[in-house]
Amino acid sequence: MRMTSYLPMAAVILSGSSLFAASPASHASAEASRLLTEVRSIAHTLNRDAATLESYRLGGFDWRTHAHQLTLAKQHINSIGERLDSLEAMRSSAAPWQQEAIDSITPVAAQLASRTEAAINHLNESPRHLYAPVYTGHLGAIAGHANRMKQSVDVFLDLAGAQEKLDSLHDRASALRS
Secondary structure (H helix, E strand, O other), X not given: OOOOOOOOOOOOOOOOOOOOOOOOHHHHHHHHHHHHHHHXXXXXXXXXXXXXXXXXHHOOOOHHHHHHHHHHHHHXXXXXXXXXXXXXXXXXXXXXXXXXXXXXXXXXXXXXXXXXXXXXXXXXXXXXXXXXXXXXXXXXXXXXXXXXXXXXXXXXXXXXXHHHHHHHHHHXXXXXXX
């Protein structure tokens, strides 16, 4: 089963870290938050599936099982890539923290795509060499990058939620002083 290249990545520029702006850009910010939430959900699933794939390094599984799990990883990475493409398109209207999240996630997604493609190519070329160090190295890297992506998205969305709560508390405190 031959699988092709995926997840085109663009270079991005790091920016500041303040939160949502109350302007016409707030619609873009809300859409960016929605997309980042979807990335988080997919990243959690990818992380679980990548851990399963990494466990295959211990042995006992047929190459078709590896191929199936790599196909799942590829599908998740492609889904994340589609959302990152959309996020990149709205980057200039996104909140600074969202731009920072994009900057954090994009290189990890590129590494995931590269390692997954390399593992797929190895499997296509040498399906009987499932325990070759180069292949098992790809599996370990896929699991590591998937976990890093999950943690990164979690942190940015948690920070955004904490900032929203802090802003709300400031507003309530100001209302009490009036």
